Amino acid sequence: MKQILNIAALSLCLLSYGQTKEIDSLKISLKQTKHDTTKALTLLRIGFLYYQISPDSLIKYTSLGQDLSTEIGFEKGLANALNNLGTLEYSQSNIDEALEYYTEFLKISEKIGYLNGINRALNNIGIVMRIKGDFAKALNYYEQSLKVKDKIGDIKGKGGTYNNMGMVYQDLGNYTKALECYFKSIEIKEEIGDEDAFASTYSNIGELYKESGEYDLAMEYYSRSKDIHVKYNETLGIGTSSRNIGTVYFLMGDEQKALEFFNRGLEISNTVGNKILKANLKNDIGKVYFSEGQYDKALIHFKEAYNLFNEIGYNVGIIENLISVASYYMQFGQIKNAIDHGNEALTVSRILEYKKGMSDASKLLYEAYAKLNDFKTAYEYSLIHKVYYDSLNSEIQSREIAIFxxxxxxxxxxxxxxxxxxxxxxxxxxxxxxxxxxxxxxxxxxxxxxxxxxxxxxxxxxxxxxxxxxxxxxxxxxxxxxxxxxxxxxxxxxxxxxxxxxxxxxxxxxxxxxxxxxxxxxxxxxxxxxxxxxxxxxxxxxxxxxxxxxxxxxxxxxxxxxxxxxxxxxxxxxxxxxxxxxxxxxxxxxxxxx
Missing domain, CATH: 1.20.1270 (Substrate Binding Domain Of Dnak; Chain:A; Domain 2)
Structure with a gap:
C-alpha cells in the first residue's frame, strides 16, 4: 500500500524558506495590528507555520490566539485554533486525537458558514480516514471538499485533493481512476506553476510503477519527487523519498543500498518526530535483515515497528508487520506463533477489506497448516488465498493496462x-x-x-x-x-x-x-x-x-x-x-x- 506520508496535502504543506519569511512578516504585522479579530487570526497563522519547526511555539501562539478569540467571542478564530491543534497531533502521528480536533473544526466552520474552514476540515478528515483504512469515507470527504473548493475558487487545493483521491483509488486497486486523478492533479499544478506540489504526485506515480514491477521508472519518479523536496528544503518529504527509493533497491535485490536509504529516512523520522515514517522504516529494515539471514535483528525491528503502528492506530502497517513476524516464526518452525500472527493479520484485513493483506495472510496460514499436516484447514485457507490472489491479479492487470x-x-x-x-x-x-x-x-x-x-x-x-x-x-x-x-x-x-x-x-x-x-x-x-x-x-x-x-x-x-x-x-x-x-x-x- 502507498505510504501514508505522501498525503501531506492536509493543508499541511512542509515548511520552506518562504514560510519562515512569512512568520517574520506576520510578527511585524502583529505589533502594528489594532483590531482584535485580525490579531487573533495572525497569532493562529503564526502558530500553524511553526508546526514543523517548534511544536512548543505552535502551542504558544495557538493558545494566545485561542484565548483572544474566546475573550471576544470570535468563532472563526476558535475554529482555526482547533485546526492548528489537529495539525500538531497529526504531525506527531496521534491520529485519533487529530480526528477529534478536525471534526470540531468542521462543526464550527459549518455553523458560522466559514467556507475556507469547511474546505480544509473536509480534506484533513479525508486524509485521516484513509490512514484508518476507511476508504469509502475518505473519498466521500474528498468529494465534498472538491465541491467547496469550486465555490471558493481554490484551484491549488483541488490539485492536492485530486492527488489524495488518487492514492485512495490506488489502495482500492482502481488504478485507472488513480491515474485519472493523478493526471488531473498534474494538469492543475502545471497550470498554476506549483512546482513544489508536484513532489507528492510524482511519488504516487512512482508507486504505481513499483507495484507493476517497472523499477527503473519507479526510481525515476521517486527521484524527481526527492529533488523537489530537496530544492524546497522539505525535511519530511526527503525522508519519505529516501524510504521509497530504498524500497525499490530492496525489490531489485540491492539490500545494502536499500539499508543505506532506509537508515537515512530513519534519521529524518527521528528528527521531525514522525511516528508513521519511523514505524514503516523499522518494518522495512526488519525485512532487509530477514532477507540477509540476520533474524535476531529482524525480529527486534519488527517488534519496534508493531508497537509504533499499534500506538498510532495505523492498521495497514499492523497487517504488514504481523505477516512479516509470522514469516519469521515460520522460518524457525514456531508454527503456532506464525498461525496466531497470520490469523490476526487476516482478521484486520477483512475488517478493512484490504485484499493484499487477506491474500498474503491466507497464503501464510495454508503453508503453516500444511507444515502441521492439517491438510483440510490448509486447503480451506488455500481457497481463500486463491480468491483474493486472483482478484489482486485482475487489479494488477487493470493497473498495467491503465499505465500501458x-x-x-x-x-x-x-x-x-x-x-x-x-x-x-x-x-x-x-x-x-x-x-x-x-x-x-x-x-x-x-x-x-x-x-x-x-x-x-x-x-x-x-x-x-x-x-x-x-x-x-x-x-x-x-x-x-x-x-x-x-x-x-x-x-x-x-x-x-x-x-x-x-x-x-x-x-x-x-x-x-x-x-x-x-x-x-x-x-x-x-x-x-x-x-x-x-x-x-x-x-x-x-x-x-x-x-x-x-x-x-x-x-x-x-x-x-x-x-x-x-x-x-x-x-x-x-x-x-x-x-x-x-x-x-x-x-x-x-x-x-x-
Whole structure:
C-alpha cells in the first residue's frame, strides 16, 4: 500500500524558506495590528507555520490566539485554533486525537458558514480516514471538499485533493481512476506553476510503477519527487523519498543500498518526530535483515515497528508487520506463533477489506497448516488465498493496462507529431522546388531577352546581362529597381538604333513593343514572387509555428490527460489543414501562365 506520508496535502504543506519569511512578516504585522479579530487570526497563522519547526511555539501562539478569540467571542478564530491543534497531533502521528480536533473544526466552520474552514476540515478528515483504512469515507470527504473548493475558487487545493483521491483509488486497486486523478492533479499544478506540489504526485506515480514491477521508472519518479523536496528544503518529504527509493533497491535485490536509504529516512523520522515514517522504516529494515539471514535483528525491528503502528492506530502497517513476524516464526518452525500472527493479520484485513493483506495472510496460514499436516484447514485457507490472489491479479492487470494505455497515448501523439513534421518537411521541399523552378523561369526570361538583344548587336546589353548573372542574389532582392534600369536601357538603345539606321525603324518599333511585352511579363512574375514571399512569411509560418509549439510541448515528456491529447490532436489537424490550404494557394500563385 502507498505510504501514508505522501498525503501531506492536509493543508499541511512542509515548511520552506518562504514560510519562515512569512512568520517574520506576520510578527511585524502583529505589533502594528489594532483590531482584535485580525490579531487573533495572525497569532493562529503564526502558530500553524511553526508546526514543523517548534511544536512548543505552535502551542504558544495557538493558545494566545485561542484565548483572544474566546475573550471576544470570535468563532472563526476558535475554529482555526482547533485546526492548528489537529495539525500538531497529526504531525506527531496521534491520529485519533487529530480526528477529534478536525471534526470540531468542521462543526464550527459549518455553523458560522466559514467556507475556507469547511474546505480544509473536509480534506484533513479525508486524509485521516484513509490512514484508518476507511476508504469509502475518505473519498466521500474528498468529494465534498472538491465541491467547496469550486465555490471558493481554490484551484491549488483541488490539485492536492485530486492527488489524495488518487492514492485512495490506488489502495482500492482502481488504478485507472488513480491515474485519472493523478493526471488531473498534474494538469492543475502545471497550470498554476506549483512546482513544489508536484513532489507528492510524482511519488504516487512512482508507486504505481513499483507495484507493476517497472523499477527503473519507479526510481525515476521517486527521484524527481526527492529533488523537489530537496530544492524546497522539505525535511519530511526527503525522508519519505529516501524510504521509497530504498524500497525499490530492496525489490531489485540491492539490500545494502536499500539499508543505506532506509537508515537515512530513519534519521529524518527521528528528527521531525514522525511516528508513521519511523514505524514503516523499522518494518522495512526488519525485512532487509530477514532477507540477509540476520533474524535476531529482524525480529527486534519488527517488534519496534508493531508497537509504533499499534500506538498510532495505523492498521495497514499492523497487517504488514504481523505477516512479516509470522514469516519469521515460520522460518524457525514456531508454527503456532506464525498461525496466531497470520490469523490476526487476516482478521484486520477483512475488517478493512484490504485484499493484499487477506491474500498474503491466507497464503501464510495454508503453508503453516500444511507444515502441521492439517491438510483440510490448509486447503480451506488455500481457497481463500486463491480468491483474493486472483482478484489482486485482475487489479494488477487493470493497473498495467491503465499505465500501458497512458504511455501508449503519449507515444501515439509523439508518432503522429513526427509524421506531421515529416509531411511538413516534404511540403517545404516542394516549396523549395517550386521556388527554384520559378527562378529558372526568370533566368530563361532574362536570357531570352538578352539573346534577342544580342542578335541586334547589343553588346552593351549583353555586358549588363553578364554582370546581372554574377549578382543574381542582389538582383533577386532588388527586382523593382532592376526592372526600371532595364526599361531605361531599352529606351536608350531604341533611340540609338533610330539614329544609326533609319532602315531598321520598323524593326526597332517592333522590338520596343516586344521589350514592353516582356517587361510586363517580368513584372507579373515579380508580383507573383512577392505574393509567394508574403504567403511564405505570414500564412505558411503561422500554422507551422503552432505545429512546432505543440511538438515542443509533447517532447517535454509531461503526461497528458485524454482531454489534453484530444485538444492537441485537434490543433495539430487544424494547423496541418491550414498549412495544406496555404500551400495549395502558393502553388496556384506560382503556376506558370500560358
Amino acid at each position: 494505455e497512458s504511455r501508449y497515448q503519449l507515444e501515439k501523439i509523439s508518432t503522429e507529431n513526427e509524421m506531421l513534421a515529416s509531411q511538413n518537411e516534404l511540403h517545404q521541399a516542394e516549396l523549395e522546388k517550386n521556388r527554384l523552378q520559378i527562378q529558372r523561369q526568370n533566368l530563361l526570361i532574362y536570357g531570352g531577352t538578352i539573346m534577342f538583344l544580342l542578335s541586334l548587336g547589343m553588346m552593351y546589353i549583353g555586358y549588363r546581362y553578364y554582370k546581372s548573372r554574377k549578382r543574381s542574389v542582389e538582383i533577386q532582392k532588388k527586382k523593382n529597381r532592376e526592372i526600371t534600369l532595364q526599361s531605361k536601357i531599352l529606351a536608350e538603345q531604341a533611340d540609338e538604333l533610330i539614329r544609326v539606321n533609319e532602315e531598321i525603324q520598323s524593326m526597332n518599333e517592333t522590338l520596343e513593343e516586344e521589350v514592353t511585352k516582356r517587361t510586363k511579363k517580368i513584372q507579373a512574375q515579380n508580383e507573383k514572387l512577392k505574393e509567394y514571399a508574403f504567403s511564405n512569411a505570414h500564412h505558411v509560418r503561422a500554422p507551422l509555428a503552432r505545429i512546432l509549439g505543440i511538438t515542443a510541448q509533447l517532447k517535454s515528456g509531461d503526461p497528458l490527460t485524454e482531454e489534453q491529447r484530444k485538444r492537441l490532436n485537434a490543433s495539430i489537424l487544424s494547423s496541418a489543414e491550414e498549412l495544406d490550404q496555404v500551400i495549395r494557394k502558393v502553388s496556384e500563385i506560382l503556376k506558370p501562365e500560358d
